[in-house]
Amino acid sequence: MASVYGNALRLSIFGQSHSPAIGCSIDGLPAGIAVDLDCLQALLDRRAPGRSATSTARREADAPEFIAGITDGHTNGAPVAAIIRNGNTRSRDYDELRRKPRPGHADWPADVKYRGYQDVAGGGHFSGRLTAPLCVAGGIALQALEARGIRIAAHISSLGPEPICDTPLDPMKPNRVQLDAVLANPLPCVSASAAARMRACILDAKNDLDSVGGIVECVAYGVPAGLGDPMFDGIENRIAKIAFGIPAVKGVEFGAGMAAARLRGSQNNDPYRMDGDAVRPQTNHAGGILGGITTGMPVVWRMAVKPTPSIGRRQQSVDLEARSNAELVVHGRHDPCIVPRAVPVAEAACALALLDALLEDA
Amino acid sequence: MASVYGNALRLSIFGQSHSPAIGCSIDGLPAGIAVDLDCLQALLDRRAPGRSATSTARREADAPEFIAGITDGHTNGAPVAAIIRNGNTRSRDYDELRRKPRPGHADWPADVKYRGYQDVAGGGHFSGRLTAPLCVAGGIALQALEARGIRIAAHISSLGPEPICDTPLDPMKPNRVQLDAVLANPLPCVSASAAARMRACILDAKNDLDSVGGIVECVAYGVPAGLGDPMFDGIENRIAKIAFGIPAVKGVEFGAGMAAARLRGSQNNDPYRMDGDAVRPQTNHAGGILGGITTGMPVVWRMAVKPTPSIGRRQQSVDLEARSNAELVVHGRHDPCIVPRAVPVAEAACALALLDALLEDA
Amino acid sequence: MASVYGNALRLSIFGQSHSPAIGCSIDGLPAGIAVDLDCLQALLDRRAPGRSATSTARREADAPEFIAGITDGHTNGAPVAAIIRNGNTRSRDYDELRRKPRPGHADWPADVKYRGYQDVAGGGHFSGRLTAPLCVAGGIALQALEARGIRIAAHISSLGPEPICDTPLDPMKPNRVQLDAVLANPLPCVSASAAARMRACILDAKNDLDSVGGIVECVAYGVPAGLGDPMFDGIENRIAKIAFGIPAVKGVEFGAGMAAARLRGSQNNDPYRMDGDAVRPQTNHAGGILGGITTGMPVVWRMAVKPTPSIGRRQQSVDLEARSNAELVVHGRHDPCIVPRAVPVAEAACALALLDALLEDA
């Protein structure tokens, strides 16, 4: 069930970096969701490569063709399916790729698992390119959630070896100024100066033929209390299950997260107070989730994105055919940092997890 | 599907803290797995409360009765089911619990979700007590994995506000001295002195009517390369999905984890070398997983456990009936720190995730 | 996932004929369903053996102990779990059973699948006794559906080699006289005379040390239009998936069923007419389902129950140890006909399928 996600929804993602197309099918979307294709394209554009000096030069339209499930601008109840044609794939000697697995990529474990039958070109099904159909599906989920008053936003909360930190998104209520800034700044940050420093950090790594990682924070505002389930289908489990499906994610945390381990109970507990007739936690160390179920506070989570494994430097690998050590230089166009492009993907993933939970509970 | 886990396996966990019994059913276990009940009980004993000054005084045998699925000491192919009777539950005024949700517990979101029908006694289905059946199932999984040469161990890697850190488990190969020490020390640590300092830290918190959290590290040795799947059923997704089902877990990370975000690609990539005829990564920042699939290196992950929300101090809450602010003092016997008891649970969870992946791939 | 059923619900059934207990866990039931235990027991009593000359002499209370999920007579949102202790199991020489597979039973394929580790006593997990926990779960589902105005009834529609046919249940609307008769007659039939003739047919078979089969018809009244899904999760698929889980069922059909193949389109199509402001099919060859989705007409389906394979006659088998042909006489207490006892099981199965679909759609 590798590339299938969801309980009430069933999202199937398919395609390889250099196959004729990539795409997705989403079953279980209720009929009647209005889908604004321009808005969806804007999300995809935020993910797309080739926009600036900080990302790969491979330029792709990422324009989905909807082949099913949408009629007259609304979901029609049948599975929604879309494909994105792969163009602009450079013909290259993939024989070297098959022989010399790239450190930090899935090349080697995939070779073991698929006994040499895997599609090695461009990383095959493991390519970050597969986050495009995730954004197609997530973009519809984001629109469905907005219609229910749920707004999801992400930003780069820190980046680089000496972490450049962005202002956190308000964990208590949406702040329009923050949300607008994230979309307006050249990198998706609340603080323009953090964005500028991050950009410099990425260019530094690029000059060094190296790469950097970072942390993406994502917040869902307007999520009603009582959503989710105990144990294995809590909101944390659901978000983690999809977030770890985004290539390069190595950690996922909620609210105070890993740092909750360093608080005392008296600090970490969020006290309740009445706010008119509503019960409201006064802090949000829980990240809006207790026992897997939402508290009515914003859902706050972060994911750590490792530095892009494709770097220009010579690296140690092995020659699988010759069964000997080998050196490897990864050719092609690579992002020195994929963190900015991971920001809309985090939003898409979060939207799919929450919509799935909402549909299951409804 | 809240309390059901697995693809090839289907683990169902049931019970409430104060219901007649708790238990589990596991479907999909192959016939013929030898089950050593003493060995299983030893795992449960490591999880059980009431062992020392650092944990709750509620003492329970946690002795499972297997009611199905095992014949003559082996799984018989039918679902394995076990129950543990709940005894030693103090009769108490749960009316206050129903009215005043405890901060940091699931009381309030559960009240919203279940519209007042939830079992509030002792935390109901959200109680940490439900990790006992998880250990019953996981204990069988651990034995099934050991028979395949896979050994899983966990320890407290750090604890408390000024983190007391244990020696990490060797991420490259199993170290018998370390593994023995973790089982021998009074707290599950590699370093005896770390264990002693952690114990003092917990007692400090207890004296302050407070609690502390920590981080549990878990390593699976002997996992073959090629296990797991891309995207949503990678080993990371599978472990995260079950680990976030353990109460109080707020973060899960693999290998370098959240800190991978602070490395450069040239540091984080694990170079390959030949080791005889075998391909071997020279470092293990990946935590044994690339693209969701194992690399043949140990699987290394950590989970952050928040400080126990039940503390003896007076806390701010609300009275749901009077719709007013209220003070709350949580009565009863509470762990000032549940991290030590979470250690065998992490092993059990990891074993279930890996066995499920193994059975799916087999 | 053998013994797990449902999408929104997750029913796990466990136990063997002679294990300490059998039982079930049902996750996903909404909180607040009122559960009347007397009413539930009445359903179980209709399934229980040992009531008359037409069924096995093994007498069992089938009294479930609810160990979780119910508080103050209502579901509490946590998984509902119940066990039924196995008593009255005769100690016997099961060695012969292990060596000589009974024709028509799962003994032989189970021996291959489980490589000799299966529990052979009393049929193990394949025993018809496992329909008791199905009725526990289904009994709750029936009550949940009745609260929504859905009433499910089944009867023996035909029985024996020269089929004795009962009056069909009205496929257009519930008929109280019919429904009462089914519960009042000594065998669950609309027609008292059919019941009497069926009883004679069963006793004939018993005298011949033989057994007979029959067909159970089940109708769900009050199902709203628009329930179910296209393709693989239609109401037909859902009912078939659970009905074929009842031992001895070899065919499942809906509405006109197999006989629809002998109609012309002009006969089989159900014409629509307005009934006030409501759209109503004028006939119900569709059995209340088109394209997997309910039409608002009663859901009508039938299942064929093969004759009990345990018969008193000497049969041809093999000796798996000696690898030679062998004769077999099945000892013990056997039903000459299990069709009457399958009637409440069909109702339970139908209720679980419909409730699952309702919860998924809600």
Next chain:
Amino acid sequence: MASVYGNALRLSIFGQSHSPAIGCSIDGLPAGIAVDLDCLQALLDRRAPGRSATSTARREADAPEFIAGITDGHTNGAPVAAIIRNGNTRSRDYDELRRKPRPGHADWPADVKYRGYQDVAGGGHFSGRLTAPLCVAGGIALQALEARGIRIAAHISSLGPEPICDTPLDPMKPNRVQLDAVLANPLPCVSASAAARMRACILDAKNDLDSVGGIVECVAYGVPAGLGDPMFDGIENRIAKIAFGIPAVKGVEFGAGMAAARLRGSQNNDPYRMDGDAVRPQTNHAGGILGGITTGMPVVWRMAVKPTPSIGRRQQSVDLEARSNAELVVHGRHDPCIVPRAVPVAEAACALALLDALLEDA
């Protein structure tokens, strides 16, 4: 999860009769399955309309474009995805279709379920056209099974109001003469004379502006003993779940099937004898399945296909807008009998069910 099938496999089917394309994605296929596209096309051609006077005049190439999952003629381990473009869709007044539901079609229940948002053109997602992607996926499964020595064949076992019956496929072992005849005859029958009489029966119905149904029998030869699971994932449950996903199927039966209800146990039980060192049932009333698990005998099942609901005659319907009774004449090109085209679909469905079970057990 409407249009998603399988446990180890996950088949997602998408598309509507008149959407830009239809297609499927199949996750979980092992890497290295050789896919012969000509052989696959031959299966699709057997399903395709427009071949003769007995089927609809809508002629479509049904030529799948594989967009992912196949490299160098083999599955590569990533999801296999294919699309088939919809051409030759006549522009028509669908407004009438939206207002007047066709008897026997899903129009009306779909209108209720999807609240008017469904795609009505050509039956939308409910169209028999969606069996084309089922055959694409099933065609790969058939090839994967043939490589394991499993051969699946189906034929029309009976057709029409006064049933014209074909010679049954041998239920004990494959008969090459029979299998060749089914592929060679103008209708997929063992007996050429039955085929001729069936053809006449279909043309009769056509002349009457009417339609006929029939029964398709499908047999899987070479299935090893021990495949499948008890209760809800038996081979019967699995085949029924997919077979009822084929439009117009109203009944599914195995082995003796519904008629098993009319046998006595002494007749229906299949006695065992040794055949050399192998255990062999001497008859196959069980259809190769006991307790959900295969016996090593051929798996034999049948599905009843109702007469095509689209007929040329004037029918009674309602006008959903005017809320009044109305007459309806279904325009367009319709099959007077879809049974011949359902034959390869049954093979495809059977192959998917068996491959899924095989992969789960492996």
